[in-house]
Amino acid sequence: MMKAGLLRQGLVFPTRPRSSCALRHARQVARAAGGSDNGKSGAGAAVLGKSQKEGNELTGPNYVTVDRNLAMELVRVTEAAALAGGSWLGKGDKNAADQAAVDMMRKVLSTVQMNGIVVIGEGEKDEAPMLYCGEQIGTGQEPLVDIAVDPLDGTTLVSQGRNGAISVIAMAERGALFDPGPCMYMEKLAVGPEVNPHMVSLLYPVERNIKAVAVALNKPVRDVTVCILDRPRHAEIIAQCRQAGARIRLLSDGDVAGAIETAKQGSPVDLMLGIGGTPEGVIAAAALKCMGGSLQGRLWPRNDEERRKAEAAGLDISAILYQDDLCKGEQVFFAATGVSDGDLLRGVRYYSGGASTNSIVMRASSGTVRMIETQHKWAKPSITNIDNLN
Incomplete structure (x- = not known):
């Protein structure tokens, strides 16, 4: 009786219903069966969807079904490319700057959970060893997406040490991005x-x-x-x-x-x-x-x-x-990171043991535009860390 009275006064919190453990178990089963947490595909997802309903009635909002904001993952891609390309600022070698940015962008993109096809890239397969048009990128898992990249928009700007260079990437659902073919x-x-x-x-x-x-x-x-x-x-x-x-x-x-x-x-x-x-x-x-x-x-x-x-x-x-x-549809994501200073973004700042980057991240379905300032520490493990800056 005392506990019930305290509960009504808000002084005691009820214990979490045991059915939430079933929800957690269902997630594990779904993953084991090849389903995903978003409950949209696969046999495992069907199991997860049923448990979500039971869990929601007792535990509140269903955050499991919230869509991934892939733009927040893509910004790590442009940060890595900007960090690598920016290290060549003013050194007079635009090809080396571009290759450094391409290598790092490709490295980080390969870790993103997606089944991507490069629609806009570094050229045809026989012209570019990485990020060529038609290349499959990502882990191979859903979602199915189109990718458009420019690891270093402004290679000449970087080589000459001038302002305005950025690293950019765009993503949309499969078939949503225009393929220009041979028209450059x-x-x-x-x-x-x-x-x-x-x-x-x-x-x-x-x-x-x-x-x-x-x-x-x-x-x-x-x-x-x-x-x-x-x-x-x-x-x-x-x-x-x-x-x-x-x-x-x-x-x-x-x-x-x-x-x-x-x-x-x-x-x-x-x-x-x-x-x-x-x-x-x-x-x-x-x-x-x-x-x-x-x-x-x-x-x-x-x-x-x-x-x-x-x-x-x-x-x-x-x-x-x-x-x-x-560019059609609403599942569109965009990220850009400054390489050299510009009106849109500040360029990379290098310092002893790390660097800072300035990025813009966007998502069409929500209309959100975020400005992100990131501090990178070389001593800490991170896929965006770069070696051999000189």
Whole structure:
């Protein structure tokens, strides 16, 4: 009686029901039978699902079915690549920097529980020994996913010791990411979530797009900032932006960060235009999917041979590729880590016995965008630790 009275007053907690032990046992049985904790597939999962229901009635919320946030696992991948690639900053060897980043990204990706296919990678199988298009990556277990990687977006930036280099990766459910085939370049237009994607188009004149962005953001055209890769091929676009009265921010390299800046809160960039890498375009589309922004693209063959290969692959080089053409679905994850300092992310900082990294992590289904600061200690066991920095 006394215990019952104390229980009503909240001074004594009831013991956990013994049925929760059955739930724990069911999980063990499910794992042994080849099922997963998420209770979505396999015979073992069916057993787990039944016990979950019994356990929930007595133990509260069912946290077992919470989806894995794979972006939190992917950030370890970009951190490792950034740590390795960043060690070559300013040393004048972009190939060595890129290879170091590729090696570490591949090493860490192989430990992630997934059955991944590289859709955007380092080239065809005969061109790249690691992270080539079509390579299977991960542990081989579910989920089935597409992977797009750029271990070092801005290899020249790193070799020259300049700002703006990042390591990036995007993941989506199988078949969700656009495969550009032989077309390595595309026209791009990126805007943030405040701009209705139907109000801008690669089919419209530059001035019309700038005015549409100005209206959407409730600012005069003179205050709209357009970011463009600093390339001779963009001379006409730059001239049209200036004629319209917009401000311009030129990027020396790496337009993935430029696309993300259009959707980042507090960023001065409102619109991204120009021709850049198709792989980077798909990766940027995944990031903007998570942030609520949008990216349009149109394939831009560099020569007749690339045009013929694209047509042979069944690609329509005249078609506008919209956000969902480039990256569809809601199970989209993105992670990036700064290699050298930039507007989006701070670069790697090395110190005696370790380093620090600055990353951004996103998830489309929840819309969450996280900024992560990580301290890495070489003396501690971690797969992201790197050796032979020099």
